[in-house]
Amino acid sequence: TDGFTGNIALKTAEGTAKQxxxxxxxxxxxxxxxxxxxxLAQGAFRAxxxxxxxxxxxxxxxxxLNGIVVKSHGGTDATGFACAIDLAYDMASNGVVERLASEVARFHAKLELEGAA
Known part of the structure; x- marks a missing residue:
């Protein structure tokens, strides 16, 4: 789905949860x-x-992309921004871009083999 459609779904879910x-x-x-x-339910609501x-x-x-790009929500606060930075750091530390590129190359090779058969 494109970003516009995804954003509509996200805004709908956010509005529903708020309501x-x-x-x-x-x-x-x-x-x-x-x-x-x-x-009595305060602890459950907090969790x-x-x-x-x-x-x-x-x-x-x-x-x-040939790198890591994490787009933070424009209306977030310092906590949300820090979580986005943590996500980018974790992706870099775990070689996500390299692993993803490797898996895509493996998938393309498999498709080429199946197409040649």
């Missing part, structure tokens, strides 16, 4: 019992929020 969060907050404040339930934190997965990878 569900708002509905949940409103529902948790409606009664004393609901507020008590919210207090879920950390797991879904988009800053932890910040950074889109551009493939097909």
């Amino acid at each position: 569900i969060g708002e509905y949940l907050r409103a529902a948790m404040g409606r009664s004393l019992l609901a507020r008590l339930g919210a207090v 879920l929020k950390e797991k879904l934190d988009p800053r932890q997965l910040n950074g889109g990878i551009f493939l097909g």
Whole structure:
């Protein structure tokens, strides 16, 4: 998919998640019992929020280049930017570009062999 279509899907998912969060907050404040339930579930909500934190997965990878390019979301903060830098560092440390180029070359060689048969 192209970047435009992917961006629409991403924005839709982000908006849906935000709306569900708002509905949940409103529902948790409606009664004393609901507020008590919210207090009891606070740890679970915190863990879920950390797991879904988009800053932890910040950074889109551009493939097909002779190097590492990680594009950070324009609206991120220092935490998100640091996560994108960590991703680029991990990719460089693990030879991702070289390994990807090797796998693509191996795949092309296999296609050529199958085409010659």
